[in-house]
Amino acid sequence: MKLGFLTSCLPDRSLAEIAAWASSAGYEALEVAAWPDRGQRPFTATHLAAETFTHKDAEYVTTLLAGHGLTMSSIAFYDNNLHPDPMERAAVNAHVRACIDAAALLGVGTVGTFIGRDPSKTVVENLREAETAFAPLVDHAGEKGVKLIIENCVMEGWHPDGYPGNLAYSPELWEWMFSLGLYLNFDPSHLVWMGIDPIAAVKPYIDRIPHAQAKDIEVFADRRTRYGYLGKAVARPDPWDVGWWRYRVPGLGEVDWRRLVDALYEGGFDGVLSVEHEDPVWGGTEDRVRTGLEVAYSTLRPLLVA
Incomplete structure (x- = not known):
């Protein structure tokens, strides 16, 4: 098992700069952000331009990472593949396809994305639409020797009432996803x-x-008692502010990483554990983000077999 991180936490740095720092900090892999370059969007970055990616680009990236002793664990484009606007949905689906093509050129085995959701429709209606939307993407990925991986992020901020906006949040839904390939x-x-x-x-x-991601979470039980599971209802100008929990880097939250890593090893997982840094305490500046990544490294590295 190797330790890496998702590059979107350093959106203003080039892939070359991130690779140099990651190697010096002891990391072994990068999950490379490949959102379209549409200006500032939270938790996104464009460290690989998938829609224009060529063989020459692949040679450059491969040489760059190898020169720092790094591998690319996955290409990351987490967006709403069931967006209610048909044109936006088509654009997201097309970009997933471009990421698959880029991964094939690089010899990278996975591309990460979300199922998403149309919030105007029921869960069951969304599942049926997803089965249609993902069939050609799964087929294309299979032809290219790439696996489409779905993160189980709830994406509650995508729904006007804070309900799950990405239909991949439970084992029941994982089994449905697996049936689609x-x-x-x-x-x-x-x-x-x-x-x-x-x-x-x-x-x-x-x-x-x-592929697996490493992110922790801090829960405030007293606030949950006030707001309930679905979070703030009366005053919630930020749709992502549930009010009773927040993300943390590994080691500063509730997850028992020793037991979790042990379970992954026992089950035969030998991929990359990729830190996804969305910790608001160790965020806000690049120096703090790097410190957060160092905290994550110091937590996880001793648990991984060299």
């Missing part, structure tokens, strides 16, 4: 606030997890 990019943090034990949840599905 999709795989799981496992992130334990989201399960904790959903009331799901991440260690018990992951054990039956490790053979469908080619």
Whole structure:
């Protein structure tokens, strides 16, 4: 198992700059952000331009990472593949396809994205639409030797009432995803606030997890008592501010990383554990982000077999 991180936490740095720092900090892999370059969007970055990616670009990136002793664990483009606007949905689906093509050129085995959701429709209606939307993407990925992996992030901020905006948040939905030929990019943090034990949840599905993310979560039980599971209702100008929990870097939250890593090893997982840094305490400046990544490294590296 190798330790890496998702590059979107350093959106203003080039891939070359990130690779140099990652190597010096002891990291072994990068999950490379490949959102379209549409200006400032939270938790996104464009470190790989998938829509214009060529063989020459692939040679440059491969040489760059190898020169720093790094591998690319996955290409990351987490967006709403069931967007209610037909033109936006088509654009997202097309960009997933471009990421698959870029991954094939690079010899990278996975591309990460979301199922998403149309918030105007029921869960069941969305599942039927997803089966249609993802069929050609799964087929294209298979032809290119790439696996499409879905992160189990709830994306509650995509729904006007804070309900799940990405239909991949539970083992029940994972089994449905697997039936479509999709795989799981496992992130334990989201399960904790959903009331799901991440260690018990992951054990039956490790053979469908080619890539995993490492993010922690801090829960404030007294605030949950006030707001309830769905979070703030009366005053919530920020749709992402549930009010009773927040993301943390590994080691500063509720996840038992020793037991979780042990469960992954026991199940035969030998991929990359990729830190997804969205910690508001260790965020805001590049120096603080790097410190957060160092905290994550010091937590996780001793748990991984060299």
